[in-house]
Amino acid sequence: MFSDNKKSRKETSNPNKDQNKIAQGTTIKGDIEAQGSFRIEGTLEGTLTTTGKVVLGKSGFIKGxxxxxxxxxxxxxxxxxxxxxxxxxxxxxxxxGEVITGKLAIEPGADFNATCAMKSSVKNLNDDRRTKKKEGKTA
Known part of the structure; x- marks a missing residue:
């Protein structure tokens, strides 16, 4: 009876809500692919790809x-x-480095020395300009 209950919990577990943690003092060199969220307090040298949220703590460092x-x-x-x-x-x-994002929020005091592209805003702006030009030509 108890084993069936454990199975159903695992089956209904959502990997996007699971959180992975890289603790302070830990260094990982390599590539990580995941579906869950990450909290990084240590060092990662490589590539991190996830469908979840990444929180990089004050002691955290990512190079890659x-x-x-x-x-x-x-x-x-x-x-x-x-x-x-x-x-x-x-x-x-x-x-x-290089940043590509949909939305950007920067608190005062942050050091931001990167090229930045905001993909959704740029795309919409260009589409609006094209639409206005076409409307102006046909009118």
Whole structure:
């Protein structure tokens, strides 16, 4: 009876809600692919790809590439960062490299030394301009 209950819990578990943690003092070199969220207090040198949210703590450091749905950064990031939805940079964040995001929020005090493309805003702006030009020509 109890074993059936445990099975049903595992089957209904949503991997997008599971959280992975890289603790302070831990260094990982390599690539990580996951569906759950991450909290990073240690160091990652490589590529992190996840469909969840990434929280980079004050002691955390990522050198390489990262792709995720949402990100909340307090630590250091160096490399290429792609956030599909919202990237939030806290006052202690230090970012270098290339950033592609849907939305960007930066607290005062954050170091942001990167090229930045906001994919959804740029696309909509260009589409609006094209539509207006076409309307002006046909009128």
């Amino acid at each position: 590439e990262m792709q995720c749905e949402n990100a909340d950064l307090e630590g250091k990031f160096s490399g290429k960062l792609k956030v599909n939805n919202t990237l939030s940079l806290r006052s202690t964040a230090q970012i270098e």
